[in-house]
Amino acid sequence: MDLLTLLQEKFSYSEFRPGQREIIESVLEGRDTLAILPTGTGKSLCYQLPGYIFPGTILIVSPLLSLMQDQVEQMKRRGEKRAVAFNSFLSLQERLFVLKNFNRYKFIYTSPEMLQKEEFLKKLKEIPISLFVVDEAHCVSQWGYDFRPDYLELGQLREHFGRPPILALTATASQEVLADIKEKLEMTNVQKFLFSVDRPNIALKAEIFPTYKEKAERFLELIESLEGPGIVYFSSKKMADEWSLTLREKGFHTNSYHADIPQENRILLQQQFLYNQIPLMLATSSFGMGVNKENVRYVIHFHPPVDLESYWQEVGRAGRDGKQSIAILLFTDRDFRLQNQLIEKELPNTDKAEIFLRWLKNEEIVLDEEKTQRPPDDFSETEWRILSKYYRQFPNANRFIEVIGNFFEQRLRLKQEKLAIMNRWIFHIGCRRENLLRYFGENKKMNIKECCDHCGVNMERYYRKRKIHTTSPSMDWERRLMELFNIPR
Amino acid sequence: MINLNYLAVVVLYCIKRFKGERSLSAGYYLLSGKKSAQTTQDAAWYQLQPLYKSFPNLKEEHYFKIVRQLSEEQFVENKQKISQITEEGKAWLANILQKYPIPSYLNGWRFHQASDIFWKRLNLLIQTLSNWAHDESKFYPVERNLLVQEEIRSWLKKMVPRYGKKDISFHLYNELHKLLKSGEEFQLKPEVFAYKLTGYEMPGLTNQQLGMHLQGDEYYYQLCFLDCLHYMLSTIWNERSNYPLLASLCSDLQESYGLSKSAKISYSYLQQGKSLEEIAKIRRLKLNTVQDHIVEMALYLPEFPIHPYVPKELERKISETIKTSKLKKLRNIKELVPEADYFQIRLVLSKNANDR
Numbered sequence: 131m132d133l134l135t136l137l138q139e140k141f142s143y144s145e146f147r148p149g150q151r152e153i154i155e156s157v158l159e160g161r162d163t164l165a166i167l168p169t170g171t172g173k174s175l176c177y178q179l180p181g182y183i184f185p186g187t188i189l190i191v192s193p194l195l196s197l198m199q200d201q202v203e204q205m206k207r208r209g210e211k212r213a214v215a216f217n218s219f220l221s222l223q224e225r226l227f228v229l230k231n232f233n234r235y236k237f238i239y240t241s242p243e244m245l246q247k248e249e250f251l252k253k254l255k256e257i258p259i260s261l262f263v264v265d266e267a268h269c270v271s272q273w274g275y276d277f278r279p280d281y282l283e284l285g286q287l288r289e290h291f292g293r294p295p296i297l298a299l300t301a302t303a304s305q306e307v308l309a310d311i312k313e314k315l316e317m318t319n320v321q322k323f324l325f326s327v328d329r330p331n332i333a334l335k336a337e338i339f340p341t342y343k344e345k346a347e348r349f350l351e352l353i354e355s356l357e358g359p360g361i362v363y364f365s366s367k368k369m370a371d372e373w374s375l376t377l378r379e380k381g382f383h384t385n386s387y388h389a390d391i392p393q394e395n396r397i398l399l400q401q402q403f404l405y406n407q408i409p410l411m412l413a414t415s416s417f418g419m420g421v422n423k424e425n426v427r428y429v430i431h432f433h434p435p436v437d438l439e440s441y442w443q444e445v446g447r448a449g450r451d452g453k454q455s456i457a458i459l460l461f462t463d464r465d466f467r468l469q470n471q472l473i474e475k476e477l478p479n480t481d482k483a484e485i486f487l488r489w490l491k492n493e494e495i496v497l498d499e500e501k502t503q504r505p506p507d508d509f510s511e512t513e514w515r516i517l518s519k520y521y522r523q524f525p526n527a528n529r530f531i532e533v534i535g536n537f538f539e540q541r542l543r544l545k546q547e548k549l550a551i552m553n554r555w556i557f558h559i560g561c562r563r564e565n566l567l568r569y570f571g572e573n574k575k576m577n578i579k580e581c582c583d584h585c586g587v588n589m590e591r592y593y594r595k596r597k598i599h600t601t602s603p604s605m606d607w608e609r610r611l612m613e614l615f616n617i618p619r
Numbered sequence: 620m621i622n623l624n625y626l627a628v629v630v631l632y633c634i635k636r637f638k639g640e641r642s643l644s645a646g647y648y649l650l651s652g653k654k655s656a657q658t659t660q661d662a663a664w665y666q667l668q669p670l671y672k673s674f675p676n677l678k679e680e681h682y683f684k685i686v687r688q689l690s691e692e693q694f695v696e697n698k699q700k701i702s703q704i705t706e707e708g709k710a711w712l713a714n715i716l717q718k719y720p721i722p723s724y725l726n727g728w729r730f731h732q733a734s735d736i737f738w739k740r741l742n743l744l745i746q747t748l749s750n751w752a753h754d755e756s757k758f759y760p761v762e763r764n765l766l767v768q769e770e771i772r773s774w775l776k777k778m779v780p781r782y783g784k785k786d787i788s789f790h791l792y793n794e795l796h797k798l799l800k801s802g803e804e805f806q807l808k809p810e811v812f813a814y815k816l817t818g819y820e821m822p823g824l825t826n827q828q829l830g831m832h833l834q835g836d837e838y839y840y841q842l843c844f845l846d847c848l849h850y851m852l853s854t855i856w857n858e859r860s861n862y863p864l865l866a867s868l869c870s871d872l873q874e875s876y877g878l879s880k881s882a883k884i885s886y887s888y889l890q891q892g893k894s895l896e897e898i899a900k901i902r903r904l905k906l907n908t909v910q911d912h913i914v915e916m917a918l919y920l921p922e923f924p925i926h927p928y929v930p931k932e933l934e935r936k937i938s939e940t941i942k943t944s945k946l947k948k949l950r951n952i953k954e955l956v957p958e959a960d961y962f963q964i965r966l967v968l969s970k971n972a973n974d975r
Contacts (some may be wrong), residue, residue, distance in 0.1 A: 401822035616752035
């Protein structure tokens with residue numbers, strides 16, 4: 131069957147997006163393939179479609195747990211029931227269920243941590259794997275903005291699976307990172323595909339305020355005048371919560387969304403956003419990846435991200451339908467401090483390493499690869515992952531502390547460099563798009579009318595045409611029940 | 620204006636019931652549903668079973684923040700690690716509970732296991748039927764647990780041929796309507812249940828959102844929601860024939876009688892006529908642990924005889940002491956009945972709680 135027919139039949143698309151066909155053909159030839167694609171441009175199709183041609187299983191490794199969950203649900207929705215996300219979100223019973231019915235799955239998403247688990251690995255070795263997909267492949271590189279030591283083992287792991295071709299996907303394309311990906315994943319005879327990360331339908335704007343108060347006022351003004359749906363990114367959960375209260379009191383339909391919100395509520399909020407019942411989401415970076423909402427008209431950064439990679443990924447959630455959209459970043463002096471705190475908080479330092487050792491000793495805990503141990507409250511998810519990973523490798527206490535210390539120093543320096551680049555971009559005088567594209571190794575080719583605040587943005591375009599009036603639903607349970615079951619009155 | 624939410628009401632209620640006889644964490648363990656002999660005993664002795672596991676996601680630091688707020692308002696007095704409700708606290712609590720009583724069908728102890736699964740199944744099933752009723756077969760499931768998805772799939776496979784794709788919706792609607800209607804006279808809040816359900820392009824509301832549309836806060840609606848589920852389960856189980864579809868969704872679920880796994884094993888040895896010492900030896904447990912199991916049995920097994928361990932006369936004496944002194948703290952009781960050991964006092968306390 132030819133690819134186009136397959137695309138139509140399985141995905142109901144009539145044509146490929148730029149790059150997809152080339153990548154799929156390379157994969158089908160059995161070649162190691164490295165593809166640099168911006169987010170939101172149909173990355174997942176590049177490995178899902180070959181699944182209908184290859185005889186064996188497609189194994190997808192991704193660090194983003196909720197994203198893989200969302201993708202599996204999307205596949206199920208289009209009728210592909212043979213997909214599963216095997217990660218730490220599953221309960222023990224669910225895991226046993228999956229392992230027992232292992233043969234029914236054609237698309238297996240998993241996290242690098244899970245690939246350490248003997249039982250799971252054993253099952254994987256028993257089945258034919260036709261394609262090994264490494265999503266967010268920049269995580270393998272210590273030069274990347276999101277280095278995950280777990281990723282370093284993926285290259286070796288492939289050998290256990292009968293050496294299927296690798297498809298490595300990323301949205302960042304710095305030369306050192308790409309070289310690192312090829313080396314660490316032990317890719318050979320690589321086909322490389324590079325596509326522009328530009329999103330010409332999103333206008334870029336950054337506004338700088340002398341005080342927080344002025345920034346907050348401007349924020350309110352924007353929320354009141356911009357045409358939604360929109361997403362506002364905060365770097366603190368607490369701020370997202372507080373603003374959501376404030377805005378609700380002013381009559382906006384909005385909600386905060388972050389990692390502390392229980393999963394069942396996150397699913398509801400995503401759906402409410404999708405169906406425009408909440409046209410404004412106040413979120414931390416954990417929101418948006420799995421949300422296939424095409425008509426997001428604006429993204430506001432209430433807090434600046436700590437690197438351009440994250441910024442661009444978040445901005446990319448606007449305008450997926452190709453229509454004109456805008457990204458506005460709001461900045462004030464005190465954000466400098468916040469950014470620095472964020473960077474340091476993310477990384478485990480030697481103090482944390484010592485607390486970690488003491489904790490292990492006190493609790494008489496043996497780090498067990500079979501069980502997923504929940505990090506105790508003092509540790510963030512990231513810290514815990516990195517500490518336990520290095521502890522397994524370097525169980526000697528002194529050596530362990532030294533390794534963590536070096537890791538911290540090296541990562542911190544890199545993060546600070548990335549932060550400096552981010553902030554230079556915020557204060558950049560000149561075309562923002564050009565500056566950003568150059569960072570990603572591209573030249574600005576197109577002449578874009580709504581480009582950035584330097585080249586000129588017509589704000590009128592983004593304002594709301596009609597005033598929205600908010601109504602509270604009347605809470606009549608009998609009517610709701612009738613609506614649910616579509617019972618005529 | 621006092622700025623306390625309903626979680627604070629519930630915490631204060633627990634503190635009041637504990638009468639300063641339990642550590643501060645006891646309330647946290649109870650509300651978050653810790654599975655320990657101590658917590659289950661606390662729930663029974665202090666009649667707090669309805670609230671057991673009513674806030675499974677509650678974080679410890681959040682709980683203690685609430686306790687601090689209560690102290691700041693002078694509703695709670697802290698003396699040497701012991702917290703007690705003040706007169707002001709009592710007045711405030713009584714006032715709020717009059718307006719917003721703790722829902723009456725709530726029974727976390729009996730239903731926490733069953734209601735969680737029941738809700739997940741019902742929610743996914745109704746979402747599925749709602750989409751079908753709107754001629755849509757593709758949707759994002761609101762419930763992602765693989766096992767629940769599997770259960771609903773096979774439930775539909777079995778039931779659809781029996782009822783027909785259209786009629787099954789209608790039947791389920793009728794059963795639900797009848798069931799919720801019947802609860803209205805008991806102050807049930809069916810709107811909480813109905814608006815948490817998800818349907819075709821109608822995502823359910825979160826507790827917080829319910830609080831915005833109705834009067835109250837998210838913690839209050841969490842309890843009202845559980846109240847609905849517990850009412851539904853107990854009614855369905857009592858009148859299976861009236862609710863055949865709903866009954867088939869929860870026929871495999873059980874009330875939690877509370878014997879821990881380990882206590883169940885000890886129980887079976889006990890039934891074989893083994894003594895406590897023998898059980899401890901066979902199972903390589905401390906005698907204390909086996910005694911814990913016996914206390915569990917006294918707490919949860921109706922008619923469990925405690926006389927092999929407490930002579931009748933002593934039991935009477937302990938009971939009297941508890942009644943007249945209104946004490947539940949073991950040490951205090953022991954001071955008044957020095958001839959009894961702690962195991963015996965716990966047994967009598969548990970037996971009394973069970974008889975109630």
